[in-house]
Amino acid sequence: MTSLQGLVSLVSLVSLMDVIYQQLKQFGRVKTNEPLFKHTTFKIGGSARFLVIVEDREKTISLLNFLLAEGINYFILGGGSNLLFSDEDFDGVVVKIKNQKSKIINNEIETEAGAQLGEVLILTLKHNLTGMEWAAGVPGTIGGAVRGNAGAFGSDMASNVDRVEVWRDGEAIILSKEECDFGYRSSGLKKGGSVILRVWFKFPAGDKKEIMTKVQKNLQARQGKFPPFPSAGCFFKNIKLDKWPGKKEDLPPIFLERGTVPAGWLVEQAGVGGLTVGGAKVDASHCNFVINVDKATQSDVLQLVEIVREKVYNKFGVELEQEVEIIK
Numbered sequence: 001m002t003s004l005q006g007l008v009s010l011v012s013l014v015s016l017m018d019v020i021y022q023q024l025k026q027f028g029r030v031k032t033n034e035p036l037f038k039h040t041t042f043k044i045g046g047s048a049r050f051l052v053i054v055e056d057r058e059k060t061i062s063l064l065n066f067l068l069a070e071g072i073n074y075f076i077l078g079g080g081s082n083l084l085f086s087d088e089d090f091d092g093v094v095v096k097i098k099n100q101k102s103k104i105i106n107n108e109i110e111t112e113a114g115a116q117l118g119e120v121l122i123l124t125l126k127h128n129l130t131g132m133e134w135a136a137g138v139p140g141t142i143g144g145a146v147r148g149n150a151g152a153f154g155s156d157m158a159s160n161v162d163r164v165e166v167w168r169d170g171e172a173i174i175l176s177k178e179e180c181d182f183g184y185r186s187s188g189l190k191k192g193g194s195v196i197l198r199v200w201f202k203f204p205a206g207d208k209k210e211i212m213t214k215v216q217k218n219l220q221a222r223q224g225k226f227p228p229f230p231s232a233g234c235f236f237k238n239i240k241l242d243k244w245p246g247k248k249e250d251l252p253p254i255f256l257e258r259g260t261v262p263a264g265w266l267v268e269q270a271g272v273g274g275l276t277v278g279g280a281k282v283d284a285s286h287c288n289f290v291i292n293v294d295k296a297t298q299s300d301v302l303q304l305v306e307i308v309r310e311k312v313y314n315k316f317g318v319e320l321e322q323e324v325e326i327i328k
């Protein structure tokens with residue numbers, strides 16, 4: 001290619017990017033070459049060519065239809081609290097979902113996907129509804145939480161979801177709870193490019209005092225537990241007891257009672273608590289947390305978790321599955 005041809009293609013690329021930028025502006029606030037580490041709790045990630053912050057459900061649908069029609073690569077971002085972005089730049093559009101209207105009719109809460117888990121918890125508290133107490137202190141949006149069926153203290157999102165509106169292949173459709181196919185930290189919404197738009201929850205009425213006591217107990221259980229470094233929460237999924245390959249009698253009785261073997265315990269027993277690769281470290285006191293102690297990269301984290309997986313497999317014969325979404 002001659003230098004003139006090179007210049008011509010550079011100029012056309014710049015003007016194409018400008019055209020896309022102008023079009024994206026109809027849907028929300030647009031940032032260009034936006035560092036993604038700023039949008040995740042792990043504080044890791046390259047830049048996105050474009051990041052669009054959408055605060056309106058209709059505009060979210062229009063933006064998704066536009067991206068689909070134009071064949072533009074995109075990624076859906078909620079609160080960024082369960083993500084490990086690539087160190088490479090993302091040559092596409094990151095759609096940051098911030099539409100967050102919520103309302104309550106009788107005991108049914110309707111909320112948009114960008115609402116924070118904490119906001120929905122507060123709404124249940126105001127109306128003496130029980131079922132969201134587990135979410136006290138958990139970051140992230142309803143969209144991210146429903147997709148991954150977030151949960152804690154023996155409960156999860158799926159326990160109170162009634163139906164979910166998703167955008168899929170250019171259409172907004174409503175799925176029943178059964179169609180969402182919820183499982184432990186998983187759902188069928190992970191497949192088929194579903195973007196969660198709205199969620200309806202049904203909560204039973206509860207006793208105000210009991211609800212508040214539960215919330216306080218859960219907050220206390222978390223206090224001091226989270227390391228004071230960036231992370232994406234628990235890195236690995238716990239192992240269901242029916243998947244445990246060894247003798248169940250050898251496990252601490254509390255695991256048998258709860259029906260799961262905590263991943264953090266496995267990591268600790270494998271002797272890798274405190275292990276470091278580059279800027280990434282397995283937290284020594286909460287071994288299911290991988291923390292970013294010093295400008296960690298995705299590559300540091302992936303190398304570290306590979307060692308952890310291998311050590312756990314060698315000792316217990318179980319494969320740890322990650323809970324954190326890894327974007328390569």
Ligand SMILES: Cc1cc2nc3c(=O)[nH]c(=O)nc-3n(C[C@H](O)[C@H](O)[C@H](O)COP(=O)(O)OP(=O)(O)OC[C@H]3O[C@@H](n4cnc5c(N)ncnc54)[C@H](O)[C@@H]3O)c2cc1C
Nearest residue numbers: 076078079080081082140141143144145150151152196233
């Ligand atoms: C300190 C800390 C503590 C935590 N404690 C817990 C806990 O107790 N229990 C627990 O389950 N989790 C926990 N987490 C993890 C995290 O908070 C939850 O998984 C949360 O629900 C993720 O939501 P998000 O909006 O941040 O999702 P993101 O991290 O933004 O996204 C996660 C995935 O969901 C997708 N996504 C996001 N929004 C949508 C949408 N609207 N439609 C379709 N896909 C979407 C993204 O593309 C991505 O694949 C913790 C995290 C931290 C940092």
